[in-house]
Amino acid sequence: MSKLLVIEVSPRFEFSVSRALAARFVENWKAAHPQGEVVSRDLATMNLPFVDLPWIGGAFSPPEQHTEEHLDAISLSNELIAELQSASDIVIATPMYNFTVPAVLKAYVDQIIRPGVTVSATYEGLVTGKTATVIVVTGGDFRPGAPFAAANAVGPYLQQALGFIGITDLDIVLACRTRMVDEGEVTITEFIVEHEEMIAAAAVRSFSPVAA
Ligand SMILES: Cc1cc2nc3c(=O)[nH]c(=O)nc-3n(C[C@H](O)[C@H](O)[C@H](O)COP(=O)(O)O)c2cc1C
Structure with missing residues (x-):
């Protein structure tokens, strides 16, 4: 059965543009997968450890050498990896913070990259057969051709990190200039409507004809 894992990051909750866009993605994904299951992982509410x-x-040690302390320390990582492995599709909705991902998303990535579990000793990714979409929301303009486009480290970083563990079928949806919402030039609803088509296309791209 199709399963969508929705990873949300923004601590702005009802004011968050990335969360509003993720909600649109989920609506479209559900329409394409009526029998599908949606699982939510909210990084803003869970105090992810470093x-x-x-x-x-x-x-970094073989299971037979694990102490109680080791097992305790990696138990959340095991849980997050199992959740990731059980999904057929993944959507990450994230703001840009200081040109890259917010610290909680970096902490999540550090939990899911595990030698021998998600990446083999010969650097083969072990999280395969999934589609992933990253919705990147920025205050400024990082669209291709914009003066600071090359300063956007969010997409390239996630593409590298997720690709390393085998998640290579990745779409990046860029929703720039939320500053216009903050400054009252457009409403959040207008901003969402402007990006709706792009989000719907990304959600349908995730549709797997062999699954539910
Ligand atoms: C701590 C912090 C750092 C930010 N850094 C950047 C940045 O480097 N570039 C940018 O364009 N916007 C930056 N922003 C603006 C956010 O990306 C923007 O407000 C976005 O809409 C936040 O996503 P959200 O609406 O889902 O919370 C930053 C915002 C915060 C709070």
Whole structure:
């Protein structure tokens, strides 16, 4: 059965443009997958830990050497990886913070890249057969051709990190200039409508004809 994992990042909740766009993505995905399941992972509400010494000890040693401390440190990572592996489609809706991903999303990526679990000893990605869409929302203008387009590290970073673990079928949807919403030039509804077609196309691109 098709399963969509929705990863949300913004701490602005009802004011968040990335969350509003993710909701549109989910609506369109559901329409294309009436029997499909949607699972939500909200990084803004879960106090994701950073990698620490016990985590590294657990992640970089064989299971037979794991101590209780190691097992405890990597248990969330195991849970997040199982959730990721069980999804057929993944959508990540994220703001740009200081040209790259918010720290919580970096912390999530650090939890899901695990030698021997999501990437093999010979650097083969082990999270395969999935489609992924990243919705990147920015205050400024990073559209191709814009003066600061090359400063956008969000898409390239996620493409590299997710590709490393085998998630190579990746679409990046860029929704720029939310500053116009903050400054009252357009309403959030107008902004969403402007990007609706792009979001719908990305959601339908995720449609898998062999699944539900
Ligand atoms: C801490 C912080 C850093 C930000 N850094 C950037 C940035 O580097 N470039 C940019 O264009 N917008 C930046 N923004 C603006 C956000 O990307 C923009 O407000 C976006 O709409 C936030 O997503 P959200 O509406 O889903 O919360 C930043 C916002 C915050 C709060």
